[in-house]
Amino acid sequence: MTNVRIFVTYKESVFDPQGETITEAIHSLGYHEVKQVHVGKFFDVEVEGNIEKVKETVAQISEQLLVNFNLETYRYEIMEEA
Amino acid sequence: MTNVRIFVTYKESVFDPQGETITEAIHSLGYHEVKQVHVGKFFDVEVEGNIEKVKETVAQISEQLLVNFNLETYRYEIMEEA
Amino acid sequence: MKIAVVVFPGSNCDIDLYEALHTVCHADVAYVSHTQKSLAGFDAVMLPGGFSYGDYLRSGAIARFSNIMPAIIEFAQAGKFVFGTCNGFQILTEAGLLPGALKRNNGLKFICKTVELEVSNNQTAFTTQYQAGEHISLPIAHADGSYYADKATLEKLERNGQVVFRYAGENPNGSLNNIAGITNEQGNVLGMMPHPERAVEALLGNEDGLRLFKSILENGKIKEEAAL
Amino acid sequence: MIATEMSPQEIKSNKPYLDWGLSEKEYNYICEKLLKRLPNYTETGLFAVMWSEHCSYKKSKPVLREFPSQNERVLQGPGEGAGIVDIGDKQAVVFKAESHNHPSAIEPYEGAATGVGGIIRDIFSMGARPIAMLDSLHFGEIKQARTKYLINEVVAGIGGYGNCMGIPTVGGEMTFDDCYTGNPLVNAMCVGLMEQKDMQVGRAQGIGNAVMYVGAKTGRDGIHGATFASADFSDEKETQRSAVQVGDPFMEKLLMEACLELTNKHADWLVGIQDMGAAGLVSSSCEMASKAGSGLELVLDDVPQREPEMSAYEIMLSESQERMLLCIRAGFEQKVKKLFEDYGLEAVVIGRVVAGKQYLLKHNGQTVADIPVSSLTDDVLEEASQEQVPQRILQAQKKQQWIPQINNAAEVLTKLLQQPTIASKKMFTQTYDSQVRTNTVVGPGSDAAVLRVRGTKKALAMTTDGNGRFVYLDPKIGGKMAVIEAAANLIASGALPLAVTDCLNYGDPNDPAIYWELHQSVLGMAEACRTLDTPVISGNVSLYNESNGKAIYPTPMIGMVGLIRDLKHIIPSFVQHQGDLVYLVGQTKQDFAGSELQKMQLGEISGSLNEVNTTKITLRMKRLLTAMEKGLVASAHDLSEGGLAVALAETTFGTKYGIKGELSLSGAELFSETAGRFIVTVAPAKQKQFLAEMKDKVALIGKVSGESQLHLTYQDGQFNLDLEVVKGLWEDAIPCLMKSKD
Numbered sequence A, B: 001m002t003n004v005r006i007f008v009t010y011k012e013s014v015f016d017p018q019g020e021t022i023t024e025a026i027h028s029l030g031y032h033e034v035k036q037v038h039v040g041k042f043f044d045v046e047v048e049g050n051i052e053k054v055k056e057t058v059a060q061i062s063e064q065l066l067v068n069f070n071l072e073t074y075r076y077e078i079m080e081e082a
Numbered sequence C: 001m002k003i004a005v006v007v008f009p010g011s012n013c014d015i016d017l018y019e020a021l022h023t024v025c026h027a028d029v030a031y032v033s034h035t036q037k038s039l040a041g042f043d044a045v046m047l048p049g050g051f052s053y054g055d056y057l058r059s060g061a062i063a064r065f066s067n068i069m070p071a072i073i074e075f076a077q078a079g080k081f082v083f084g085t086c087n088g089f090q091i092l093t094e095a096g097l098l099p100g101a102l103k104r105n106n107g108l109k110f111i112c113k114t115v116e117l118e119v120s121n122n123q124t125a126f127t128t129q130y131q132a133g134e135h136i137s138l139p140i141a142h143a144d145g146s147y148y149a150d151k152a153t154l155e156k157l158e159r160n161g162q163v164v165f166r167y168a169g170e171n172p173n174g175s176l177n178n179i180a181g182i183t184n185e186q187g188n189v190l191g192m193m194p195h196p197e198r199a200v201e202a203l204l205g206n207e208d209g210l211r212l213f214k215s216i217l218e219n220g221k222i223k224e225e226a227a228l
Numbered sequence D: 001m002i003a004t005e006m007s008p009q010e011i012k013s014n015k016p017y018l019d020w021g022l023s024e025k026e027y028n029y030i031c032e033k034l035l036k037r038l039p040n041y042t043e044t045g046l047f048a049v050m051w052s053e054h055c056s057y058k059k060s061k062p063v064l065r066e067f068p069s070q071n072e073r074v075l076q077g078p079g080e081g082a083g084i085v086d087i088g089d090k091q092a093v094v095f096k097a098e099s100h101n102h103p104s105a106i107e108p109y110e111g112a113a114t115g116v117g118g119i120i121r122d123i124f125s126m127g128a129r130p131i132a133m134l135d136s137l138h139f140g141e142i143k144q145a146r147t148k149y150l151i152n153e154v155v156a157g158i159g160g161y162g163n164c165m166g167i168p169t170v171g172g173e174m175t176f177d178d179c180y181t182g183n184p185l186v187n188a189m190c191v192g193l194m195e196q197k198d199m200q201v202g203r204a205q206g207i208g209n210a211v212m213y214v215g216a217k218t219g220r221d222g223i224h225g226a227t228f229a230s231a232d233f234s235d236e237k238e239t240q241r242s243a244v245q246v247g248d249p250f251m252e253k254l255l256m257e258a259c260l261e262l263t264n265k266h267a268d269w270l271v272g273i274q275d276m277g278a279a280g281l282v283s284s285s286c287e288m289a290s291k292a293g294s295g296l297e298l299v300l301d302d303v304p305q306r307e308p309e310m311s312a313y314e315i316m317l318s319e320s321q322e323r324m325l326l327c328i329r330a331g332f333e334q335k336v337k338k339l340f341e342d343y344g345l346e347a348v349v350i351g352r353v354v355a356g357k358q359y360l361l362k363h364n365g366q367t368v369a370d371i372p373v374s375s376l377t378d379d380v381l382e383e384a385s386q387e388q389v390p391q392r393i394l395q396a397q398k399k400q401q402w403i404p405q406i407n408n409a410a411e412v413l414t415k416l417l418q419q420p421t422i423a424s425k426k427m428f429t430q431t432y433d434s435q436v437r438t439n440t441v442v443g444p445g446s447d448a449a450v451l452r453v454r455g456t457k458k459a460l461a462m463t464t465d466g467n468g469r470f471v472y473l474d475p476k477i478g479g480k481m482a483v484i485e486a487a488a489n490l491i492a493s494g495a496l497p498l499a500v501t502d503c504l505n506y507g508d509p510n511d512p513a514i515y516w517e518l519h520q521s522v523l524g525m526a527e528a529c530r531t532l533d534t535p536v537i538s539g540n541v542s543l544y545n546e547s548n549g550k551a552i553y554p555t556p557m558i559g560m561v562g563l564i565r566d567l568k569h570i571i572p573s574f575v576q577h578q579g580d581l582v583y584l585v586g587q588t589k590q591d592f593a594g595s596e597l598q599k600m601q602l603g604e605i606s607g608s609l610n611e612v613n614t615t616k617i618t619l620r621m622k623r624l625l626t627a628m629e630k631g632l633v634a635s636a637h638d639l640s641e642g643g644l645a646v647a648l649a650e651t652t653f654g655t656k657y658g659i660k661g662e663l664s665l666s667g668a669e670l671f672s673e674t675a676g677r678f679i680v681t682v683a684p685a686k687q688k689q690f691l692a693e694m695k696d697k698v699a700l701i702g703k704v705s706g707e708s709q710l711h712l713t714y715q716d717g718q719f720n721l722d723l724e725v726v727k728g729l730w731e732d733a734i735p736c737l738m739k740s741k742d
């Protein structure tokens, strides 16, 4: 069993209203040392099989389902193998 | 300037309907080797100041704003210092 | 002309579309479950608003893997009419039948209100009963309605006249180019965030959506007659 | 888990039940009188939740008996998931309200969302399709960041759930007062529509019939949530509360559609159906058995579980959402399973109706509970509560009444329109889908919401109203006023009030002053309900609404539904034509105690209320309704917070018209809040008939004008106000407060 974390973020060029709103909220709390906030989501998945197969599966579910390439890109990290 | 990534996840016993629904969707696509999906979000923040101060700020904005302790917990990683 | 209204798990404007077509327009319409694999016998298919699969992951992202989707895609490729409103529009973009994507409203909140729209193209099968450039009012009700596409796609949409409806007053959600509804290149697939099916009866205060359904029915009939 | 459970002896000596809300006296009564032995851990837990106020109504029951609950239209009164009222054509309207105050104070989004989810299940468990949601929300003044957060999250939770379900949220109310700062009130009401033939009950009967579980799996959510609702808040406790329930509206949508298919198409498979709400599986199953006088056996190993190694106690007390319990005729289990499977849901047999009257729970091959069903539901110790008139009331009666000085009525009106309780709530209501399923004829922003009944000429009007301030100053009169206000909102929309649901929100009932408030206000509400012939068919009690030892205003919420016999009779709240005559219906008295004006000018409320004559007001409202049904009324708006002046301004908002009026009232009386009054506009051609119908008990106060001005001449002055300007201020007031930094 392998634990993989898949990170999904908006592409650079896509406006992220949530990031803006949170940045403003942080500033209004007085933390002006915080310059920029970007928000992303991640998926922690547990996958069975050998590592090559796992990587393949992760790429496939990301590309088919988890990521919308009009807006988003992704990256993943193998967290641990067991 | 320090880049920090703050990870926010649901606490253990909290029901995550989104994760459940995505897991089912992945299974219905035929990827039965994927056992469990948990969804989380992350915040990439750029913070000014020395590292100790940065850590303090990150803890404060997480606790005051980014994390709902009724349901969520958080962890952060220093990504890079510049 | 026979119209299918597809019901996905979590669709909730299915009855609104059905009633607009059946009770108000006296059209021949039937519900089709997402579990079906065929649209045989139908001449048009409509995807209703709602929260398919709870809008979990992204609006429309999971619904596009339904059993019925290959039939809808085939239908679109065959040049038959496909219409999606709100969640239906989101599903059509996720399925790649329409370009671009619908992201979270700039204000981050769900908005339910009536907005002013411009009919930017009245030459589509869905809009022939409107005047070119006419301003109409339709309700919106969504949290993820901010239309996004990259620059090249936007230019192409504009060049081809694929932008059919545009927000004419305030832009309620941050959609690029004020886009509220688009067609595919062939013009037989329309997706829009506003809800024309909520605006077909004077009792509910607005009839501006009626002509959209009448356009489809009329153009469907013309097509049928041409085929004979 | 199970290994670490306390033994019956340990329970007796360590008294964990005290933390679960069961008193020493109750525990002893259970041991000595009911069981004649010591209850084990699971059993003690069952008693603790079932005997909580939330489930047993042990404190409030004697008072609730005061309410009228029947008339010839009522098909189902209190006692089931929701009340049912005949609306003709073999159809019925079903409704109930529910409070989720304590969960929302802790976790506002999920608290509000699961409150909505719960009340929706109550409606479809009766066999009715939910057609509308309303809410009643009371928060602290919009000052602190925490209050703003609570408001945003509660509103988002209500919208998030209702929007996803495709049930329009069509109306409600929202007030702001310091007393709600630490303990906001979040009440939700759901209205459903059904064919009378589809009526269901929550009963488990017929030996051998199956008890089936459907919906979400059981987790350790909100264990002891029901008993939390019975213990007040203090700031220190806030951080330690246990697992919050999370709502899944998508699951509930599937569950609703599947249950409606079962109840409406396969009634012959079904014996009873009930939702699992507070106190989850224990309360739903033992109530279903108790109502039918049956015995029940459940095998807890068969309960679908989300988490490993749950104990019997946890399985029974879990408040996981989106679950229903069915009693299915033996032999139809597979059919039911298949029906739910088609919706992607699992239906599981978890037990049977058995001979006798015991409540038997099996887990891991052992009997973990074996107690009489009735001991959980019927044998609850009802305790007589102490009552005492609060000091503030005794003192108020001795003091002179406050009479405002009005020097600049236009300025006062302008400021009143910006008071949060009066100001536009659009920034919140537009986050609710108020139109989905295309029946909403009148949505948020009018006196009552109106939905047509598809396929008929009928429409239903609905409203929620409460006014803690009046009830605080005089519970009995305030109680009457709450009911009158709800009825007035329906009448103003052209509807005949049918029946009432309520949420009774009060402080700690062990305080004799608070119990007195509860009792007196119920007496007032009951009297008004009797006069109006609007029985109370369902409701909910929420006690212990206190924070740091200070109670909220006693705040009963009245939810009322009315029938409009013909769509033609729907009356708008807004003026319709230039030249129409403006009438004031009802007399204006010096009613300033508890008014919005008093609150604004003094910063607090005080004084005592003048008596309210419910008979007279009812007669007046009936006449007005008749005039409406005869087509004599162009628009109507009832007078509430801010009185006549505010109502006159409101009734023009969103139109291109204004009003030019001349009144024999004083400047102060423009803001008096005498109950049961309306402003009505009438076409000149209909004037004579209108007056004949109203028996001349109305005053002509002006005309609808073509420009957007409110021009008023009154006893001691006059003013001219630009309505466009004040409408802007009225609309921006709440958005400004919500944005401002504290």
Ligand SMILES: Nc1ncnc2c1ncn2[C@@H]1O[C@H](COP(=O)(O)OP(=O)(O)O)[C@@H](O)[C@H]1O
Residues within 6 Å of the ligand: D134, D135, D136, D137, D169, D170, D171, D172, D173, D174, D421, D422, D425, D428, D429, D443, D444, D445, D446, D447, D448, D449, D464, D465, D489, D638, D640, D641
């Ligand atoms: N929290 C809310 N949810 C939905 N609708 C609301 C809410 N608060 C106020 N409204 C709507 O705003 C309008 C005005 O409310 P209110 O001032 O309480 O009216 P009234 O005084 O006539 O009872 C009503 O249409 C009501 O339904």
Ligand SMILES: [Mg+2]
Residues within 6 Å of the ligand: D446, D447, D448, D489, D637, D638, D639, D640
């Ligand atoms: Mg009113």
